[in-house]
Amino acid sequence: MSNIQVWQSTIDESKKLAQMESITFSEGKKGITDYVITIDEAVTYQQMDGFGASFTDASAWLVVHALSEELRDELMRKLFDREEGIGISFLRQPMGASDFAWKIYSYDDVEPGESDYELARFSIDHDRCYILPVIHQALKLNPELKVMASPWSAPGWMKTSDAMIGGTLKPECYGVYADYFVKFLDAYQAEGILVYAVTMQNEPGYEPKEYPGMIVKPAEEAAFIKSHLGPRLAKRKQPTKIMCYDHNWDVPGHPREIYEDPEASKYVAGTAWHMYGGRHEAMSQIKEQFPDKDVWFTEASGGQWIPRFHDAFMDQMKHVIRTTRNWSKSVIWWNIALDENNGPTVLSRSTCRGVVKINQQTGELTYNLDYYTLGHISKFVSPGAYRIDSNTFEDDLETVAFSNVDGSKVLIVSNRTIKPKTIVVAISERTFEYTIDGEAAVTFKWDQ
Secondary structure, three states: EEEEEEEEEEEOOOOOOEEEEEEOOOOOOOOOOOOEEEEEEEEEEEEOOOEEEEOOHHHHHHHHHHHOOOHHHHHHHHOOOOOOOOOOOOOEEEOOOOOOOOOOOOOOOOOOOOOOHHHHOOOHHHHOOOHHHHHHHHHOOOOOOEEEEOOOOOHHHHHHOOOOOOEEHHHHHHHHHHHHHHHHHHHHHHOOOOEEEEHHHHHHHOOOOOOOOOOOOOHHHHHHHHHHHHHHHHHHHOOOOEEEEEEEEEOOOOEEEEEEEEHHHHOOOEEEOOOOOOOHHHHHHHHHHOOOOOOEEEEEEEEOOOOOOHHHHHHHHHHHHHHHOOOEEEEEEEEEEEEOOOOOOOOOOOOOEEEEEEOOOOOOEEHHHHHHHHHHHHOOOOOEEEEEEEEEEEEEEEEEEEEEOOOOOOEEEOOOOOOOOOEEEOOOOOEEEEEEEEOOOEHHHHHH
16 A cells, blocks of 8 residues: 655644654545545646745845855755755746835836837846846756746836836837837846746736836736737747736636737736635636636735734635635745845835745744745645545635646645544545644645
């Protein structure tokens, strides 16, 4: 009988992605159990792209400048190496400044009142100091790593506000903004980083007051994609997907409107979603309506608005399971690293939490709960895996299952009750039994 590896996290923090004693299969069901989980590997759903977070300007700066070389190398291995760490396989990179940056910048900044329609001043030099080096190191540790890119704003001179904060994209700048994307993709490719996908705009329905942002209505995004960005990317030899929307579950009408425009829709691979409003099921609703469009879950930040450890842990395990059960090909947290003040940031006050905390005063490195929740899927489910069928008990005992390229199987279980639950897992003619602590999460992995 093949061994089943077991990794568990408990709500009292005594176990954080801790490897438990292996268990074995048996023939047929045994004992009296609370739940039978049946896995059917013949029923497959989406193919997984990867799992990860973002090397924001703040995160990359901290990793390079606030850690000793020894701690930096340890952190990178624990983030991107599957054996020593959690095997992060997907990065969502801001194109220019986000809210978590030392300063507001784009790749083509000019003096107030000036413009640069020829993009003569375009440069990714800002990223060479510390962002590109950490991406390169991550790629060496995990060559399967995918990188996508999302801008928080167009350069200010392209906008009605003449600034990266506020405003909308000027109609006469649609073409040059698409050229800006191509310049970025070419520049990153020249550095050896192939960008897997882009979105036009991070959170197009929200206009921040303190950090870069830009309102983009669905019709505007459709026009930009069908007449400018889509045709330009289609001409490049190196393919880059376009994901639309990149915002919360509560406005599914935004991607729907884009897909209802056939000239825009033909260039769009699928929808990118965030979790700060609405329900996971919105992803399935759009997928069912437009089955040829894929689904990616591209941002979920931990923060002070959800009490840690208990509430935040339970919330994130719910996202790991429910996003993938609702067709997402990815699970992506937000900042890889923030400091003891939830920065560096251009915000007057930050309440976000990074996957890790790096104390700028002491150089101390702390792995936050976000590291372990992400690890429950990223360490075990490889890019290219398919989600396979498993039954789930919503708000009670939730599950999701995968089949890796090498034939190994993974089952993630979250006990959402306060009581221990005994489960029997049945796959083909084999079963195994396990008792999961109240509010614990367990990942099981076994060979074919």
